[in-house]
Amino acid sequence: MNQKKLAGRDLINIGVYTAIYFVIVMAVAMFGFIPIFIPLLTVVVPLVGGIPYMLFVSKIKKFGMLTIMGTIIGLLMFVTGMGYWIILLGIVSGLLADLVLKSGNYESSKRSVLSSAVFSIWVFGNMMPFFLNRESYFAMLLDGYGNEYVETLKGYMPMRIWPVLLIACVLFGFLGGLLGKKICRKHFERAGIV
Amino acid sequence: MRLDPRTKLFLLLMVSIFIIGGAGGQRAGLFRVLLAVLSFGLLLSTHSYQKVTAYIVVYIACIMLEIFMLPQLRGLPNFILIFMIGTVTRFMMAILLGQYIIATTTVSEFVASMQRMHVTEKLIIPLSVVFRFFPTIGEEVGSINAAMRMRGIRAGSGNLGKMIEYRMIPMMVCSVKIGEELSVASLTRGLGGEAQRTNICRIGFGLPDSIIILFCICGMAVLLL
Numbered sequence: 001m002n003q004k005k006l007a008g009r010d011l012i013n014i015g016v017y018t019a020i021y022f023v024i025v026m027a028v029a030m031f032g033f034i035p036i037f038i039p040l041l042t043v044v045v046p047l048v049g050g051i052p053y054m055l056f057v058s059k060i061k062k063f064g065m066l067t068i069m070g071t072i073i074g075l076l077m078f079v080t081g082m083g084y085w086i087i088l089l090g091i092v093s094g095l096l097a098d099l100v101l102k103s104g105n106y107e108s109s110k111r112s113v114l115s116s117a118v119f120s121i122w123v124f125g126n127m128m129p130f131f132l133n134r135e136s137y138f139a140m141l142l143d144g145y146g147n148e149y150v151e152t153l154k155g156y157m158p159m160r161i162w163p164v165l166l167i168a169c170v171l172f173g174f175l176g177g178l179l180g181k182k183i184c185r186k187h188f189e190r191a192g193i194v
Numbered sequence: 195m196r197l198d199p200r201t202k203l204f205l206l207l208m209v210s211i212f213i214i215g216g217a218g219g220q221r222a223g224l225f226r227v228l229l230a231v232l233s234f235g236l237l238l239s240t241h242s243y244q245k246v247t248a249y250i251v252v253y254i255a256c257i258m259l260e261i262f263m264l265p266q267l268r269g270l271p272n273f274i275l276i277f278m279i280g281t282v283t284r285f286m287m288a289i290l291l292g293q294y295i296i297a298t299t300t301v302s303e304f305v306a307s308m309q310r311m312h313v314t315e316k317l318i319i320p321l322s323v324v325f326r327f328f329p330t331i332g333e334e335v336g337s338i339n340a341a342m343r344m345r346g347i348r349a350g351s352g353n354l355g356k357m358i359e360y361r362m363i364p365m366m367v368c369s370v371k372i373g374e375e376l377s378v379a380s381l382t383r384g385l386g387g388e389a390q391r392t393n394i395c396r397i398g399f400g401l402p403d404s405i406i407i408l409f410c411i412c413g414m415a416v417l418l419l
């Protein structure tokens with residue numbers, strides 16, 4: 001069989017690591033339960049998510065695994081009500097991360113950290129309804145949550161904040177990658193799973 | 195009553211669009227209520243009365259807070275309370291329906307229904323592993339929490355770094371080990387081989403499926419008209 005093609009074992013691995021990654025991200029995202037922390041999710045999620053991500057990356061030797069992971073995360077996020085943009089962004093950021101990793105021949109640890117930064121762009125997909133469908137999104141919130149709420153939220157999420165959030169995702173994805181690399185070295189190599 | 199996995203997924207999509215996403219605004223109000231009642235009914239049909247009671251208690255508590263507490267508050271606390279009530283009442287429905295789906299659908303049935311929808315193997319296998327893995331991770335987290343409590347490492351006391359080292363890392367190590375066993379077990383059962391795998395599950399649409407799908411289409415019609 002072709003060495004470069006994804007085999008059954010790879011596909012199962014994708015599932016296992018995606019499940020771990022998703023559970024950790026959801027646990028961290030509970031901060032978003034308090035609305036003031038919503039913009040902060042672009043900091044915390046890539047940072048903590050970097051740990052399971054780097055563990056996953058250390059196992060990857062083939063192209064396409066991160067694309068599939070991004071697609072699945074996008075689908076799961078869509079089902080939990082984060083809007084349809086996240087599916088697109090999940091696929092794109094997964095594909096880009098795959099390309100970055102491929103450029104380092106799946107061995108370069110610098111490229112792994114860089115791919116963590118690129119992959120973290122998906123987190124921004126959660127925020128996209130705030131900016132892309134702004135009018136209809138707030139009109140819809142008005143029905144359910146009331147006027148005062150919408151005005152306050154508009155104050156927290158002004159239009160001009162989106163580049164900041166996007167850059168935060170990438171930057172903290174990078175830092176998350178560094179953190180993940182350090183923790184991989186400290187714990188997982190000793191436990192014999194890397 | 196048995197539903198086709200595809201019907202369940204369609205229903206979950208409806209909940210995600212109408213209840214969490216709030217599509218349709220006021221016009222879809224009745225449809226939203228019916229959808230919520232249907233979700234409760236489905237979970238009730240699995241005889242998990244404790245869970246249903248817990249959900250109803252939480253729901254009533256939220257409504258009570260909204261009626262009695264909300265008018266007392268101004269400014270930021272008011273904003274935070276609205277958000278919390280809105281989030282709990284909305285996301286509860288998806289979690290509830292998700293529990294029903296996971297409790298009543300086997301992994302094989304899920305795979306069979308995905309194959310019928312011509313989804314590629316490259317997505318079916320990871321997705322089914324993800325669903326198979328959520329309960330496993332939950333169990334592991336429970337055991338790790340118990341062990342840490344015994345050692346006197348509590349959830350609230352430590353900083354984030356401690357939380358990561360003592361809870362997240364063990365969870366990841368355990369899950370990866372279980373995942374490796376799972377992948378060996380699946381390979382011995384012929385996953386990832388050259389041949390087309392057969393599936394013993396009989397899935398298909400029956401009368402309950404038709405009724406629910408018709409109901410969902412009516413809801414979509416309300417949205418479009």
